[in-house]
Amino acid sequence: MHDIRLIRAEPDAFDAALARRGVAPQSATLIALDERRRAIVTELQEGQSRRNEASKAIGAAKGKGDHATADALMAEVAGLKERLPALEGEERDVSAKLDAALAAIPNLPADDVPDGADESGNVEQHRWGNPRAFDFDPREHADIGPALGMDFEGGAAIAGARFTALRGGMARLHRALGQFMLDMQTEQHGYVEIAPPLLVRDDAVYGTGQLPKFAEDLFRTTDGRWLIPTAEVSLTNLVRDQILDSATLPLAYAALTPCFRSEAGAAGRDTRGFIRQHQFEKVELVAIAHPDASDEAHQGMVRDAEAILEALDLPYRRMLLCTGDMGFSARKTYDLEVWLPGQGAYREISSISNCGDFQARRMNARCRAAGEKATRFVHTLNGSGLAVGRTLVAVIETYQQADGSVAVPDALKPYMDGIDALRPL
Structure with a gap:
């Protein structure tokens, strides 16, 4: 298995090492999957944080008698409760695709391994x-x-x-x-x-x-x-x-x-x-x-x-x-x-x-x-x-x-x- 962080840091070196094993470049596909996964994780974290904040704010709005704000916050929380499970499923799917892609790539050869086709x-x-x-x-x-x-x-x-x-x-x-x-x-x-x-x-x-x-x-x-x-x-x-x-x-x-x-x-x-x-x-x-x-x-x-x-x-x-x-x-x-x-x-x-x-x-x-x-x-x-x-x-x-x-x-x-x-x- 390869470390996606190292691939992000040195994509050209990773692809060059794979080329020595006769494998086509992989870094662009891997990095795109990783970026998608990271974006989903960020959206998930922000959504969970906002859900917690909005849930607390509902009680405060009701306490002030501000029912319009409370209703708006409740609608927002309901929307987040629908969206977050979908994001979690998408994150699992993208992570699985990234892991499968990484698992299918052979190890990189050591520097002193001679190049050759067979x-x-x-x-x-x-x-x-x-x-x-x-x-x-x-x-x-x-x-x-x-x-x-x-x-x-x-x-x-x-x-x-x-x-x-x-x-x-x-x-x-x-x-x-x-x-x-x-x-x-x-x-x-x-x-x-x-x-x-x-x-x-x-x-x-x-x-x-x-x-x-x-x-x-x-x-x-x-x-x-x-x-x-x-x-x-x-x-x-x-x-x-x-x-x-x-x-x-x-x-x-x-x-x-x-x-x-x-x-x-x-x-x-x-x-x-x-x-x-x-x-x-x-x-x-x-x-x-x-x-x-x-x-x-x-x-x-x-x-x-x-x-x-x-x-x-x-x-x-x-x-x-x-x-x-x-x-x-x-x-x-x-x-x-x-x-x-x-x-x-x-x-x-x-x-x-x-x-x-x-x-x-x-x-x-x-x-x-x-x-x-x-x-x-x-x-x-x-x-x-x-x-x-x-x-x-x-x-x-x-x-x-x-x-x-x-x-x-x-x-x-x-x-x-x-x-x-x-x-x-």
């Missing part, structure tokens, strides 16, 4: 690890996985396309990855583990920016709740409508949860394999930071996600996303892309975003220093640490052997009860 404008910043040299032609996970317990047909038979059942050692390896990631983020990186709700109300998904614009990307229950597309929704909303002590920041939360996405905007993409599923697991990282310290928190969160890939010895690269490839709520985003030998390409495995105060305004989440009256909106950050399914894909393709087996990475062996490799069932 992912081709992203900037590589760092690479780690060397892709493994194979003495055989590496295969994609969708070709290796079925013999090892990645049951695409079984999942589809139960639930339809983009659902997969995992069996035996494959299910164990998937579970091991999630536990390893969560343990590392909580025990080594200081995140507080949260077991959050998987079903949330409208105001929660509105707070993190999925509603109203991206409703079609979500699954909704018959009682009006939403299945979370990411634990970011639940974790970030833990501070909604709160004023936090600045001294307690940053707050750092981590959760391992199922996530549910309709993938309405991804028709035809990654239909084969385990890359893009309607249901998947992810370790989500969320930070609630002081506005003066969110850039530092962002860099730290990126390193926390990278540490998982390094511990698993999975080569990756870090990309700074351009204005045309960032998510709706983000002001700056880094993507981590893991090397998939079977595809011969880097693929996204984590996005880590600083949302500034964009989500905090929607949630009314603030902070205040001790002894001060003024509050400031906190900054919120989120990122995958990591997506479990995509990490499983990377492990399968990176650790595949010529005989069709997949070696278990050393970091995961303590979680695998002595299993050192997945072998064809």
Whole structure:
């Protein structure tokens, strides 16, 4: 959500920032709605004040026997009693239109975000690890996985396309990855583990920016709740409508949860394999930071996600996303892309975003220093640490052997009860 006061103060700068994201100018429409709302509020206040004054004057006029004045005042009060409710309704209508218009506008990009129309404008910043040299032609996970317990047909038979059942050692390896990631983020990186709700109300998904614009990307229950597309929704909303002590920041939360996405905007993409599923697991990282310290928190969160890939010895690269490839709520985003030998390409495995105060305004989440009256909106950050399914894909393709087996990475062996490799069932 954007601050209309800042838009009024610097409309050209606001429109220029939107233009970097490919969005047409919005300030004139927003300011016109705001001016109309403010004019109605002024008229309401003046009308209420006049009604109170006239009501008092009626008694005084009657006391003096001035019935003509009393009758005129009574007629005026009656007129105001009719007009004021209409004004209140108009003010609600205009305010709702202004709020809806503001809610539909994406966050403004940070100054150091590169301009670009799509992912081709992203900037590589760092690479780690060397892709493994194979003495055989590496295969994609969708070709290796079925013999090892990645049951695409079984999942589809139960639930339809983009659902997969995992069996035996494959299910164990998937579970091991999630536990390893969560343990590392909580025990080594200081995140507080949260077991959050998987079903949330409208105001929660509105707070993190999925509603109203991206409703079609979500699954909704018959009682009006939403299945979370990411634990970011639940974790970030833990501070909604709160004023936090600045001294307690940053707050750092981590959760391992199922996530549910309709993938309405991804028709035809990654239909084969385990890359893009309607249901998947992810370790989500969320930070609630002081506005003066969110850039530092962002860099730290990126390193926390990278540490998982390094511990698993999975080569990756870090990309700074351009204005045309960032998510709706983000002001700056880094993507981590893991090397998939079977595809011969880097693929996204984590996005880590600083949302500034964009989500905090929607949630009314603030902070205040001790002894001060003024509050400031906190900054919120989120990122995958990591997506479990995509990490499983990377492990399968990176650790595949010529005989069709997949070696278990050393970091995961303590979680695998002595299993050192997945072998064809």
